[in-house]
Amino acid sequence: MKVVAINGSPKKEGNTYHALRLVCQELEKQSIETEIICIGNKTLRGCLACGKCAENKDEKCIIKGDDLNVWVQKMKEADGIILASPVYYASISGSMKSFLDRAFYVAGSNGSLFRHKVGTSIAAVRRSGGLPAIHDMNNYITYSEMMMPTSNYWNVIHGLSPGEVKFDKEGVQIMRILGKNMAYLLRLIENGKNMVEAPEMEEKEFMHFVR
Numbered sequence: 222m223k224v225v226a227i228n229g230s231p232k233k234e235g236n237t238y239h240a241l242r243l244v245c246q247e248l249e250k251q252s253i254e255t256e257i258i259c260i261g262n263k264t265l266r267g268c269l270a271c272g273k274c275a276e277n278k279d280e281k282c283i284i285k286g287d288d289l290n291v292w293v294q295k296m297k298e299a300d301g302i303i304l305a306s307p308v309y310y311a312s313i314s315g316s317m318k319s320f321l322d323r324a325f326y327v328a329g330s331n332g333s334l335f336r337h338k339v340g341t342s343i344a345a346v347r348r349s350g351g352l353p354a355i356h357d358m359n360n361y362i363t364y365s366e367m368m369m370p371t372s373n374y375w376n377v378i379h380g381l382s383p384g385e386v387k388f389d390k391e392g393v394q395i396m397r398i399l400g401k402n403m404a405y406l407l408r409l410i411e412n413g414k415n416m417v418e419a420p421e422m423e424e425k426e427f428m429h430f431v432r
Contacts, residue, residue, distance in 0.1 A: 222407055223254040224339075225299040227292070229306035229317030230261040236345040236386040237261070237305050240378045240396055243387075244303060244343065247400025253407060258295065261306075261316045263287055268322040275330035282323050293324050293334070301339035301407055302367070304358040311350030313357045325361045333366065333422060339407050340367035341399060343376040345386055351377030366422075370406045372399040 226245060230237035238257065245255040266284055273283045280297070281290045296302050304321070306313040313321075328334035342358035344351040352375055362369055376399055378392030386392055 222252075222300040222411060223256070223298070224248055224301035224303060224403070224407070225295050226255060226257045226303040226305060227296075227317075227320065228257055228259040228261055229304070229314045229320065230259070230345070231314070231316065232307075232383060233259045233262055235307065235383045236378070236380045237307050237343075239380075239384055239386050240343050240345045240392075241303060241305050243378075243393060243396035244400040244403070247397055248301075248404050248407075251404040251408065253301075253404055256295070256299075258292055260292065260320050261314055263316065265289065265316050265319040265323075267319040268326060272330075274327045278331055280327060280331045280334065282327050284323070289320065289323055290327075292320075293327050296324065296338075297328070297334045299338065300411070301341075301403060302335065302362075303403075304340070304342040304361070306342075306344055306354055306358065308344055308346035308350040308354045311353045313344075313354050318357075321358070321361050325365060329365060335365045335367055336422060337410075337419060338365075338367050339370060339403060339410065340365070341370050341376065341403060343378065343396065343399070345378050345380065347379065347381045351375065351379075368406060368410065370399065370402040372396070372402065 380386035
């Protein structure tokens, strides 16, 4: 099994990275492979709302100049996905927003590529705003019918200078328990595939409220 972690921080090894490593270490203890992909230090254009990914059905965004389509395929092949971002003005980073809008629209319009994968989100923050950032990322996870593990508190860890999050004892425990619970859910799903039939995917109902 493999988990792909998306680092939305412009600092490749800042506090968001260190938070991800805390979670990944627990996964690796259960022989689950992990890969951290830093997208926060890349130039990512936002979604154009052109609908070409849905029209072409090729699992690709038509925007050129970045590796989003490579990252989408890595997420498609993974069993689990972790979304992680620093907190900017009580929300996620701009790069993370652009990445999520495009990646999840490609996935959703091409047969729901992330459906029933295990997904969770974490936020690294100096002081406050972690919960809105977590909520922003969880919206993509829940919309995609992914399975979400939890910890013993909200998945937020605190620190300012790179590596400082390791001194947030409660935050470290939150990340550690999240990793353990994610590994547990991944193993439950893997072992139950041939024993419990997955629900059939329904075609999406779209309704506009203005008539």
